[in-house]
Amino acid sequence: TAKYESILTSRPEPGVALVTLNRPKALNALNVALFRELNEALHLIDADKEIGAIVITGSEKAFAAGADIKQMKDKSFADAYQNKFLESWQQIASIRKPIIAAVSGYALGGGCELALMADILLAAPNAQFGQPEVKIGTVTGGGGSQRLTRAVGKSRAMELTLTGRTWSAQEAVAWGMASRVVGEGDGEVVREAVALAAEIAAKSQIAVQAQKEAVNAAFEQGLSEGLRTERRLFHMTFATADQKEGMAAFVEKRKPNFTNS
Numbered sequence: 001t002a003k004y005e006s007i008l009t010s011r012p013e014p015g016v017a018l019v020t021l022n023r024p025k026a027l028n029a030l031n032v033a034l035f036r037e038l039n040e041a042l043h044l045i046d047a048d049k050e051i052g053a054i055v056i057t058g059s060e061k062a063f064a065a066g067a068d069i070k071q072m073k074d075k076s077f078a079d080a081y082q083n084k085f086l087e088s089w090q091q092i093a094s095i096r097k098p099i100i101a102a103v104s105g106y107a108l109g110g111g112c113e114l115a116l117m118a119d120i121l122l123a124a125p126n127a128q129f130g131q132p133e134v135k136i137g138t139v140t141g142g143g144g145s146q147r148l149t150r151a152v153g154k155s156r157a158m159e160l161t162l163t164g165r166t167w168s169a170q171e172a173v174a175w176g177m178a179s180r181v182v183g184e185g186d187g188e189v190v191r192e193a194v195a196l197a198a199e200i201a202a203k204s205q206i207a208v209q210a211q212k213e214a215v216n217a218a219f220e221q222g223l224s225e226g227l228r229t230e231r232r233l234f235h236m237t238f239a240t241a242d243q244k245e246g247m248a249a250f251v252e253k254r255k256p257n258f259t260n261s
């Protein structure tokens, strides 16, 4: 297995990969090296046939406190522009396997944007979200203006990003940005995310990945194009052994045995 400095990777359950952001002294601030490792790990996991779903988490205190301010504070426009600063963050969008963010503590700036890149967001009661970029003289750079606006609507996204105020786990759920608040105890949100990932990983991986692609089409495409994408993916499943097995198992009143083919 690969050795990383700023992240930890493990396999807490069969079929599940857990990626833990691990720069505790900097509250998991997302520097260039961390994101390079995260992208590499996610692409290796995506290619690993043993893995069906991915959990990304941080620590109890911080999912991630943002892009690394110390690393970028003296950056020039020429450097940022010519080296496409933060463009590599969007590689996460090409991961086929479902990604669950288990968020405890601070998810600020780029940390909030990373959580918004996940397919499912579970929040611990102490989760604190925010896009405070405006307070340090810049704007969201990791997709916040787009994904947060799609998640919570224009008026809230404007209010949140123009003031930089933080919001709670309960607010994130009420606004549809997170699916639920999980647990009270330490590590509970990670355990729940791993259990959810294991449940997903036990399904047909082709169906799971096509379903993720179909839901994502709702964010990228207009309605009729999105409906066509969904129908094409639905039709495609009839070419898979897993569709035959899944439907045969239903009719024969037994558990399906998916082969991811």
Ligand code: CAA
Residues within 6 Å of the ligand: 025, 026, 027, 029, 030, 065, 066, 067, 068, 069, 070, 071, 086, 106, 108, 109, 110, 111, 113, 132, 133, 136, 139, 140, 141, 142, 144
């Ligand atoms: N970048 C670099 N270092 C950071 C950091 C960040 N985003 N967030 C925290 N740290 C560092 C602190 O500098 C501190 O390091 P030292 O011990 O060397 O001083 C260490 O982590 C612990 O942080 P604090 O002492 O500040 O901890 P706290 O509990 O008092 O406060 C906090 C926690 C409220 C999260 C505070 O650290 C904070 O406000 N962090 C910055 C949040 C922020 O502005 N994020 C947005 C960044 S911009 C961005 O992300 C752009 C984008 O869209 C991609």
